[in-house]
Amino acid sequence: MVEWLLNPWVISIIIVSVIVSNIAALKYTANMKFGYRDKIKYLHEKQKREEALKEEEKKDKQA
Known part of the structure; x- marks a missing residue:
């Protein structure tokens, strides 16, 4: 099992898939x-x- 995971093709496929998924993200x-x-x-x-309310308050105070 360990020999299979350390196979250069498996490692290459994992690296390429990680890079492609990062680019897609x-x-x-x-x-x-x-x-x-x-x-x-x-x-x-x-x-x-807020400016409109202030202007209305000014008009109300003047009236």
Whole structure:
């Protein structure tokens, strides 16, 4: 059994399969969206809402 695992062909196949699976995983994760742009968009909209509320409060105080 040990001789079979130490066979150069078996070791080569294991190494190639690990490399190919790592490359496939990197390609998959490279195209993932991590929500960074969505977070920026959300924060920008939140800031606009807060500014609108402040302007309404100023108008209410003036009236």
